[in-house]
Amino acid sequence: MSGTTGGAVGAGSASGTSGASGADWPLWEVFVRPRRGLAHTHAGSLHAPDAELALRNARDLFTRRGEGVSLWVVPAAAIAASSPDERDPFFAPAADKPYRHPTFYEVPDGVRHL
Amino acid sequence: MPVTDDPATTAALARFERAVAAETRIEPRDEMPDAYRATLVRQIAQHAHSEIIGMQPEANWITRAPSLRRKAILIAKVQDEAGHGLYLYGAAETLGVGRAELLDKLHTGRQKYSSIFNYPTLTWADVGAIGWLVDGAAITNQVPLCRCSYGPYARAMVRICKEESFHQRQGYELLHTLARGTAEQRAMAQDAVDRWWWPSLMMFGPPDGDSPRTERSVAWRIKRHTNDELRQRFVDICVPQAASLGLTLPDPALRFDEARGHWEFGAIDWDEFRAVLRGEGPCNEERLAQRRRAHEEGAWVREAAAAYAAKRGGRGGGEGEEVAA
Numbered sequence: 001m002s003g004t005t006g007g008a009v010g011a012g013s014a015s016g017t018s019g020a021s022g023a024d025w026p027l028w029e030v031f032v033r034p035r036r037g038l039a040h041t042h043a044g045s046l047h048a049p050d051a052e053l054a055l056r057n058a059r060d061l062f063t064r065r066g067e068g069v070s071l072w073v074v075p076a077a078a079i080a081a082s083s084p085d086e087r088d089p090f091f092a093p094a095a096d097k098p099y100r101h102p103t104f105y106e107v108p109d110g111v112r113h114l
Numbered sequence: 115m116p117v118t119d120d121p122a123t124t125a126a127l128a129r130f131e132r133a134v135a136a137e138t139r140i141e142p143r144d145e146m147p148d149a150y151r152a153t154l155v156r157q158i159a160q161h162a163h164s165e166i167i168g169m170q171p172e173a174n175w176i177t178r179a180p181s182l183r184r185k186a187i188l189i190a191k192v193q194d195e196a197g198h199g200l201y202l203y204g205a206a207e208t209l210g211v212g213r214a215e216l217l218d219k220l221h222t223g224r225q226k227y228s229s230i231f232n233y234p235t236l237t238w239a240d241v242g243a244i245g246w247l248v249d250g251a252a253i254t255n256q257v258p259l260c261r262c263s264y265g266p267y268a269r270a271m272v273r274i275c276k277e278e279s280f281h282q283r284q285g286y287e288l289l290h291t292l293a294r295g296t297a298e299q300r301a302m303a304q305d306a307v308d309r310w311w312w313p314s315l316m317m318f319g320p321p322d323g324d325s326p327r328t329e330r331s332v333a334w335r336i337k338r339h340t341n342d343e344l345r346q347r348f349v350d351i352c353v354p355q356a357a358s359l360g361l362t363l364p365d366p367a368l369r370f371d372e373a374r375g376h377w378e379f380g381a382i383d384w385d386e387f388r389a390v391l392r393g394e395g396p397c398n399e400e401r402l403a404q405r406r407r408a409h410e411e412g413a414w415v416r417e418a419a420a421a422y423a424a425k426r427g428g429r430g431g432g433e434g435e436e437v438a439a
């Protein structure tokens with residue numbers, strides 16, 4: 001078994017691996033806003049030497065068919081992430097507080113707009 | 115995966131198997147058996163290499179496309195294939211391998227690409243036959259991969275499948291146009307279909323009895339169907355499509371089996387398949403040499419961009435090693 005090989009989002013652990021092809025350019029995570037009114041969502045990753053080229057590459061790679069009106073590129077190394085383990089106690093505080101959900105409460109029959 | 119008594123490893127393996135059985139996706143930082151990781155790296159890398167090598171046979175015709183419309187379409191298709199390669203390299207990298215390392219393995223022949231791209235594109239009609247049959251076979255293979263247990267691979271496949279349908283349709287339209295053209299154009303279309311039909315059937319891989327890894331890949335929900343199941347599906351789709359083109363498929367044994375509800379087809383020449391895999395296809399050397407040349411000739415661009423980024427001190431520029439942290 002092996003886990004957590006990657007950086008925060010998984011990729012890039014082997015960036016800079018040499019060999020005849022030389023080192024890779026840094027890895028960037030790409031976020032696309034499909035249209036106004038929607039949030040940017042993660043689309044994938046790419047390599048680029050700097051932010052400007054990362055944006056241009058992201059445009060060519062992820063918006064060839066008008067899939068986006070706005071792009072963010074973030075160095076993969078700059079992303080901090082929680083543990084991937086679903087049983088992680090990090091999320092435990094959310095699991096045992098059903099009273100945070102409206103369905104926890106009993107309301108008399110016939111009461112409206114509540 | 116090494117046999118182990120370590121309770122933590124045993125528990126992690128049980129969690130992995132439960133997740134796969136429950137159709138939960140496995141994500142990059144999850145624990146996974148080493149053999150699962152290795153299988154995915156091999157499959158995704160081979161898939162990525164196929165996308166970028168696959169640009170060559172069609173790019174051969176860009177300068178000779180018969181109209182501006184066809185030229186623009188072909189450029190867009192070849193560019194899509196580059197994009198597919200990049201989505202897939204990105205997915206492979208989430209498993210802890212580097213891009214340069216993967217390209218190196220392609221260039222030195224240590225990782226393979228689909229043997230279909232070792233056949234030559236002799237006429238303009240080949241562009242149509244590739245779109246219809248080769249992209250068609252790829253779609254048949256790839257649609258089930260959209261539900262692959264490994265999240266990044268499945269997500270890449272969703273993007274790719276959306277784009278592939280244009281590839282297949284432009285090829286079919288091209289052949290349809292030729293098939294209704296002059297006698298020469300029609301003969302050219304038929305000749306292209308005759309040459310691409312059998313190699314396209316080989317794209318699904320060896321027959322089930324001869325495909326030792328299939329069972330494990332199905333158990334891991336990487337694959338959803340066996341090679342023969344997908345091949346049969348493809349034949350069933352293509353036979354009526356060929357009839358609509360007014361072209362024939364080069365297989366005298368083709369006949370509809372009423373009882374099975376499927377098209378029977380003749381024996382595939384697996385000796386040819388293995389020979390091409392061994393590097394003895396008509397274009398193996400040419401494809402790899404062209405790939406290496408393109409990579410080497412692009413070296414100064416990569417170096418210049420990295421130097422420029424370092425000089426400007428731009429974020430991420432010239433810090434390839436540190437990104438690995």
Ligand SMILES: [Fe+2]
Pocket residue numbers: 165194195198274278
């Ligand atoms: Fe493709």
Ligand SMILES: [Fe+2]
Pocket residue numbers: 195249278281
């Ligand atoms: Fe394609």
